[in-house]
Amino acid sequence: xxxxxxxxxxxxxxxxxxxxxxxxxxxxxxxxxxxxxxxxxxxxxxxxxxxxxxxxxxxxxxxxxxxxxxxxxxxxxxxxxxxxxxxxxxxxxxxxxxxxxxxxxxxxxxxxxxxxxxxxxxxxxxxxxxxxxxxxxxxxxxxxxxxxxxxxxxxxxxxxxxxxxxxxxxxxxxxxxxxxxxxxxxxxxxxxxxxxxxxxxxxxxxxxxxxxxxxxxxxxxxxxxxxxxxx
Amino acid sequence: xxxxxxxxxxxxxxxxxxxxxxxxxxxxxxxxxxxxxxxxxxxxxxxxxxxxxxxxxxxxxxxxxxxxxxxxxxxxxxxxxxxxxxxxxxxxxxxxxxxxxxxxxxxxxxxxxxxxxxxxxxxxxxxxxxxxxxxxxxxxxxxxxxxxxxxxxxxxxxxxxxxxxxxxxxxxxxxxxxxxxxxxxxxxxxxxxxxxxxxxxxxxxxxxxxxxxxxxxxxxxxxxxxxxxxx
DNA sequence: AAATGATTGAATCGTCCGTTTGACATTGGT
DNA sequence: ACCAATGTCAAACGGACGATTCAATCATTT
Numbered sequence: 001x002x003x004x005x006x007x008x009x010x011x012x013x014x015x016x017x018x019x020x021x022x023x024x025x026x027x028x029x030x031x032x033x034x035x036x037x038x039x040x041x042x043x044x045x046x047x048x049x050x051x052x053x054x055x056x057x058x059x060x061x062x063x064x065x066x067x068x069x070x071x072x073x074x075x076x077x078x079x080x081x082x083x084x085x086x087x088x089x090x091x092x093x094x095x096x097x098x099x100x101x102x103x104x105x106x107x108x109x110x111x112x113x114x115x116x117x118x119x120x121x122x123x124x125x126x127x128x129x130x131x132x133x134x135x136x137x138x139x140x141x142x143x144x145x146x147x148x149x150x151x152x153x154x155x156x157x158x159x160x161x162x163x164x165x166x167x168x169x170x171x172x173x174x175x176x177x178x179x180x181x182x183x184x185x186x187x188x189x190x191x192x193x194x195x196x197x198x199x200x201x202x203x204x205x206x207x208x209x210x211x212x213x214x215x216x217x218x219x220x221x222x223x224x225x226x227x228x229x230x231x
Numbered sequence: 232x233x234x235x236x237x238x239x240x241x242x243x244x245x246x247x248x249x250x251x252x253x254x255x256x257x258x259x260x261x262x263x264x265x266x267x268x269x270x271x272x273x274x275x276x277x278x279x280x281x282x283x284x285x286x287x288x289x290x291x292x293x294x295x296x297x298x299x300x301x302x303x304x305x306x307x308x309x310x311x312x313x314x315x316x317x318x319x320x321x322x323x324x325x326x327x328x329x330x331x332x333x334x335x336x337x338x339x340x341x342x343x344x345x346x347x348x349x350x351x352x353x354x355x356x357x358x359x360x361x362x363x364x365x366x367x368x369x370x371x372x373x374x375x376x377x378x379x380x381x382x383x384x385x386x387x388x389x390x391x392x393x394x395x396x397x398x399x400x401x402x403x404x405x406x407x408x409x410x411x412x413x414x415x416x417x418x419x420x421x422x423x424x425x426x427x428x429x430x431x432x433x434x435x436x437x438x439x440x441x442x443x444x445x446x447x448x449x450x451x452x453x454x455x456x457x458x459x460x461x462x
Numbered sequence: 463a464a465a466t467g468a469t470t471g472a473a474t475c476g477t478c479c480g481t482t483t484g485a486c487a488t489t490g491g492t
Numbered sequence: 493a494c495c496a497a498t499g500t501c502a503a504a505c506g507g508a509c510g511a512t513t514c515a516a517t518c519a520t521t522t
Contacts, residue, residue, distance in 0.1 A: 011469080026360075033511090034508080034509075043470055044472090044511090045469095045470075045472090045511080046470080047510090053511080054509095055510095127413055128412070128413045129257075161433060163414070164414075164437075167403075168403035168407065168434060168437050171404070171407060172398075172399035172400070173402070174402060175399065175401060175403075175406070182358055182359045183394070199395060202395045203395075206395075208444070209443070210437040213440035214440075242500090263478080263480080265479080265480090274501050276502090277499095280500085281499095
């Protein structure tokens with residue numbers, strides 16, 4: 001699993017951390033290099049000097065966590081396919097392999113949980129314009145691989161239907177990341193934000209139900225107490 | 232149902248149409264006043280003259296279809312509650328009342344279907360920062376009303392769970408709008424874009440299944456042929 | 463201590479932005 | 493025909509942007 005190596009301290013690291021924080025808070029287009037250098041108490045020229053250009057810094061921020069996430073997704077999926085050779089992989093485990101890596105990367109950043117997920121959401125939301133080509137390709141690969149796996153897990157669902165259902169699921173995930181905080185403001189009745197783990201668990205159940213809509217034996221999953229995932 | 236009145240032709244209308252097109256294509260922040268006036272063959276000063284400021288034009292574009300959509304959502308929901316007084320409103324009909332108004336407004340713009348939905352998706356995606364306060368309030372109201380209705384339709388689902396499931400559903404809808412075209416590039420195996428109507432139908436089924444996940448009598452809906460909605 | 467290369471700082475470049483100005487053209491009512 | 497209101501236009505404004513320059517400073521090695 002490739003890691004993007006960076007100095008643990010120093011001005012370069014400070015710039016990157018500031019950039020991440022501001023990008024997460026205000027979005028990629030709304031942050032100037034002057035904002036970044038001001039927050040990290042560096043000179044305006046620092047970004048050009050250390051990263052070459054604002055654009056480079058931007059793709060570095062985007063790549064830094066996104067690439068490990070996408071690689072872990074593939075690794076997890078392949079592990080599942082190895083584990084269930086012959087048999088079909090349970091739907092919930094596939095979805096978990098898709099979402100879980102996001103939770104796993106959160107601790108590797110200096111950002112708060114809230115900002116980290118927001119940053120991830122913003123990156124995913126850029127799909128179609130503004131994403132570095134490498135990430136676009138990673139995402140395409142991930143979608144293709146997971147679509148194949150889900151098709152195997154749901155042979156009764158026609159290909160077009162399945163593709164759209166995956167589309168909806170991905171949308172739900174992006175929204176969950178980007179607007180986790182907004183959720184509170186819109187639904188004041190609910191109790192405070194639960195830990196991401198329990199939200200992910202809810203997301204997996206929601207998506208699984210949506211994906212297997214209309215399938216006969218509605219759930220081959222044991223209906224017992226929920227210790228299926230350790231969160 | 233309030234309408235935003237605008238001249239059917241003239242430079243003001245031309246500016247607005249150009250603005251809508253460009254905002255839909257490139258996003259709100261990526262379009263300059265000069266882009267707009269150039270496309271509509273007007274002078275740079277035209278936007279300031281006719282709309283006061285770029286900001287005003289922006290909120291006008293955002294309000295123009297969004298307000299009717301949100302109002303129609305409420306109207307439809309109230310109609311459903313009248314129709315099913317006493318009984319609980321079927322889940323699918325509530326979701327339809329939530330999504331359908333978007334399809335209804337598409338013909339009122341000069342934009343192609345593709346661009347119109349993209350514009351709507353961009354507006355929804357701005358939630359949290361950059362939306363005119365009036366629209367934020369409309370959305371909050373819509374979410375509250377529909378949450379109440381869905382809670383009645385799904386008494387077995389606990390409030391927190393339901394709120395999150397709605398959150399996921401909304402995310403799916405936004406993604407569907409904003410990245411309808413992206414869907415194709417990511418899943419090349421599928422046949423060409425079906426009409427929005429059939430996508431909406433798929434979305435309703437997906438969301439309904441996700442919302443009622445874990446509920447005992449899995450579907451009180453007739454399992455017969457699908458003439459439930461006329462699309 | 464001197465020399466060398468890496469980093470910083472202040473100033474400045476050219477460009478694009480939204481908006482304003484003031485001269486000019488068009489229109490419609492009297 | 494006149495005038496006032498309305499609309500259009502090229503030009504320019506001040507500001508923010510990303511990037512660059514170049515001298516000053518720092519750290520490391522010799």
